[in-house]
Amino acid sequence: MPAPPQAAGHATAPVVARDAAPAFSPLYQQIKVLLTHSLQGGEWRPGELIPSELELAARFKVSQGTVRKAIDALADDRLLVRRQGKGTFVATHAEREVRFRFLRLVPDNGKSGGMARRFIDCRRQRAPADVARALALRAGDPTLQVRRVLSFEGRPVVLDDIWLPGHAFKGLTAERLSEYRGPMYRLFETEFGVRMIRADEKLRAVGADAESAALLEVEPGAPLLSVERLSFTYGDRPLELRRGLYDTSAHYYRNELS
Amino acid sequence: MPAPPQAAGHATAPVVARDAAPAFSPLYQQIKVLLTHSLQGGEWRPGELIPSELELAARFKVSQGTVRKAIDALADDRLLVRRQGKGTFVATHAEREVRFRFLRLVPDNGKSGGMARRFIDCRRQRAPADVARALALRAGDPTLQVRRVLSFEGRPVVLDDIWLPGHAFKGLTAERLSEYRGPMYRLFETEFGVRMIRADEKLRAVGADAESAALLEVEPGAPLLSVERLSFTYGDRPLELRRGLYDTSAHYYRNELS
DNA sequence: GAGTGGTCTAGACCACTGA
């Protein structure tokens, strides 16, 4: 179905534009794009097994090594997961190992007890200008606004304000959210076909306002870690804006630099 | 000079332990270890060109492809930098593109004007217990303690307290630091042969104490972003503990999740 | 043009999984 890309390397034709712009793109990157389209189009869904390297090589009329390089790149991007002896699977937020993979909060005293969620609010609302800008919507477009608190060992630690584009999350309600067990991003995958693949965060220290202080059970003005996260699906399309306030008196935000 | 690793794959001998523990390690990872040792031992210094893939393949008696995979891994770890047509170089904190690569602070209004440094203090001091633990020293071991302020557009934004193991940084003085132009980690490389390759950070929101408030020109109690960074050289040896306080009223800490 | 890294292929064998 996808147009087989032109051969290259071994003994054949020019790869791409020969005249104006060089714009050289290696074969394995073209394969990567084709695979991404299949993921985006839902040919293989989160958690599913994709065809073997040899099958894909036959489909795209390239060698196994070339397919392998494309899959390697997608695995690096965390879109695919390789399992030796079993095959290659579409990554998902449902796997035990990666649940809450975007949550970088770590308790000071090593072990993390259970996490509890409480949904405070969930309503449809017109997008304020700043939210609209972040989500690439028009101001006033319908959005879904969710407010919730995460607690660890019975103490509230995170207050999240979440904005979602209304069109992509039709039918999402407070009940749906509160009765769902498991990570939010997993619900997005299974119920709305929305898969978050990466996110940008902006961190600052702020003082707690009265409302946040009450919800997090801290003094007004107490220092809180503000975490503004913008999450993206395929094609770098932003699909969630999340403004979090973290009480870091017994937890810290972990980051690794390299 | 290094013992050539055993062959594998094509048509030859068992690779490694056959009896008790499987402990299988692919050839290219063994090559990676050998290359790391050469880096660590100073055979090739930061910024220098390492031998070509073909030369290394000959030295280690493996194919070019295997050396390539090892170098790819080291390039992913940011220990090496590949430049097509030129060769492969030892990564350094001196390169224009990666200067201050560990500093994630971004000004709200896009463009970053100049950065100014002011060294407030630099003294030899016995390691407090917590610092010693982080740096894998014994409490009371000699350390160097540096305090400095970073300013952007004339306004103080970052207050850093830096601890360095005394033995690795003999001869580092306040003058040396203040007269040096360029990133600190570059000075560490050129003057002390210490190359930082990765770091862990712990972030929290805290209230400014009197001293910090004065130095950062904020109100006492104002929310500040606390960034505790532990930096590592080769072999995961910690060689710097840095406690930073960031005024995030006009800057934010940027992070990318994937 | 020589030398470097980058891509592509083809084929062999190894390690792991599950029926």
Added chain:
DNA sequence: CAGTGGTCTAGACCACTCG
């Protein structure tokens, strides 16, 4: 055992840099 990904090799050609 067959089938999957993982490693290794050998050789060809492409893209880039620099003298």
